[in-house]
Each structure stands twice: as structure tokens, then as C-alpha cells.
Amino acid sequence: MDLQANNMIVTLSNTDIVKDISIKVKDKQFVGLIGPNGCGKSTLLKSIYKVIKPRQGSIYLGDLDVVKSDPKSVSRIMGVVGQFNDLSFDFTVQEMVLMGRTPHKKFMEGDSEEDYKIVSAALKQVSLSGYENRSYLTLSGGEKQRVILARALAQQPSFLVMDEPTNHLDIKYQLQILSIVKQMNVGTLAALHDLELAAEYCDYLYVMKQGKVISHGTPTEVLTSQLIGEVYDVECEIYTNPITGELSIAYLPVSMLR
Numbered sequence: 001m002d003l004q005a006n007n008m009i010v011t012l013s014n015t016d017i018v019k020d021i022s023i024k025v026k027d028k029q030f031v032g033l034i035g036p037n038g039c040g041k042s043t044l045l046k047s048i049y050k051v052i053k054p055r056q057g058s059i060y061l062g063d064l065d066v067v068k069s070d071p072k073s074v075s076r077i078m079g080v081v082g083q084f085n086d087l088s089f090d091f092t093v094q095e096m097v098l099m100g101r102t103p104h105k106k107f108m109e110g111d112s113e114e115d116y117k118i119v120s121a122a123l124k125q126v127s128l129s130g131y132e133n134r135s136y137l138t139l140s141g142g143e144k145q146r147v148i149l150a151r152a153l154a155q156q157p158s159f160l161v162m163d164e165p166t167n168h169l170d171i172k173y174q175l176q177i178l179s180i181v182k183q184m185n186v187g188t189l190a191a192l193h194d195l196e197l198a199a200e201y202c203d204y205l206y207v208m209k210q211g212k213v214i215s216h217g218t219p220t221e222v223l224t225s226q227l228i229g230e231v232y233d234v235e236c237e238i239y240t241n242p243i244t245g246e247l248s249i250a251y252l253p254v255s256m257l258r
């Protein structure tokens, strides 16, 4: 399922945070959104998953008009892994993941055996089998993040939006989560901070700076030392890692630049 967002402007407290951005994610493509702190990545994603209403612009997921549709219709096809996952009330891990099934249910419909099977499989995928009865609020940041991904898996979405999904995760789970998402084989738009992971997992990248997209293309087209220098104000060299064959980045310490 394609996502097409056109001419998006998002205004918060009378300031344009997202300034006329258009983005396309083709069916089954993994697209990364990169850019420095505060450039507007989360704001753009929130307008796509309907937490913030854009001042201007259209968003289509397949034929569905996301801006005009009610949240339940959107949540039947769009899964979200947000940046902050804290709750005021406590739920068990199983209850949290079962919430992923809600968009598929009729009013007051209970949880079926099939729902419990889906939840159990999702928890297994994120290595949290046995955590069903644990209280969500007592989990570590990384465990919480994996529960949120399990909830998105249980939702069986056709499209996934993720805001820094590897936040709080150690390297094993960073790789695990990105691999699971890749295997889901659905269109994905993810804000990512780690540029090497973005290069490895993303098919296409959009680079944001100060509320605008300043470049887009495949990771090798986009991730040049010149662009990274311009966007993040750091010096670096790009090279091919001799072991993995992947694009790698050597950040040069300030002392080497004198």
C-alpha cells in the first residue's frame, strides 16, 4: 500500500514546523526520515498518524484519505510505533498487545482465541514470550519499546509509521526490531537517528532540515560527507565497510580537524 503525502504544512503555536513537505512511500518500501534534533520529523509523522492536524496538505494511504477519515478506519491499516510510550495507567503486557486487535473489532466485541494466538506470536517475535502478565510500567525502556512493536505486529497493518523505533534498545534489539519490520514487508516510514542503520535498512531516505526536505534518494545517493556536514554540522568520511560491504561513516573528532 502506497503512502502519498503532498504539500504538508504543520503549524504549532503560530510557527510553521513542517514547511510544504511532500513524501511518497511505495508499496512495501522501507523509507527513512533523517535530520537533526528539532527539524520536524516527529511533527510530520504525527500529522500522518493523525495526532496533529496539518494546516495544509493531503495524505493518502492507498485510496484512503487519512486527513478526512476517522482514526479507527486509519488504524485498521496503519500501525504506529511512537517515540514516547509512557502511560498514566498500568496494563499487563498481554493487554497492551491485545490493544493492537481493537481496530479490527466491532463495538463491544470480546477477544477471541485467534486474537490471543496473534498476541502470543507477536510477543514471540520480539522475544517477550513469558512476559504476558508483567505490568507494562515495570518494564525497562527497551522492553516497553518491544511491547509497542508487538502491538503494531498484532495489528497486522498494511503500513507502519515509526518514530525512532530503536530508542532505548541495545544493539542486538536495534538489529532485531529493524529486521522484524523489514520482514513484515509492508510500506514503512521511520524517523531514524543512526545513519548507518538507516543506510543498511532503508530503501529510500528523506533528509529534513528546519522543517523542509532538503534531499531525497537512495542511501548511497543521499549520504555523502557533504550532505551530512551540511545537515548535522559534523565532519565525516563515507567508506564501504570491508567486512559487511555496507556504507559506513567515520565521524572525525574535532581535534583531527585543526
Ligand SMILES: Nc1ncnc2c1ncn2[C@@H]1O[C@H](COP(=O)(O)OP(=O)(O)OP(=O)(O)O)[C@@H](O)[C@H]1O
Residues within 6 Å of the ligand: 012, 013, 015, 017, 035, 036, 037, 038, 039, 040, 041, 042, 043, 044
Ligand atoms: N506544541 C508545540 N508548540 C510549539 N513548538 C513545538 C511544539 N511541538 C514541537 N515544537 C517544536 O517543533 C520543532 C520540531 O519538533 P519535532 O519533535 O518534530 O522534531 P524532531 O525532528 O522529531 O526532533 P528529535 O530528533 O529531537 O526528536 C522543535 O523545535 C520543537 O520544539
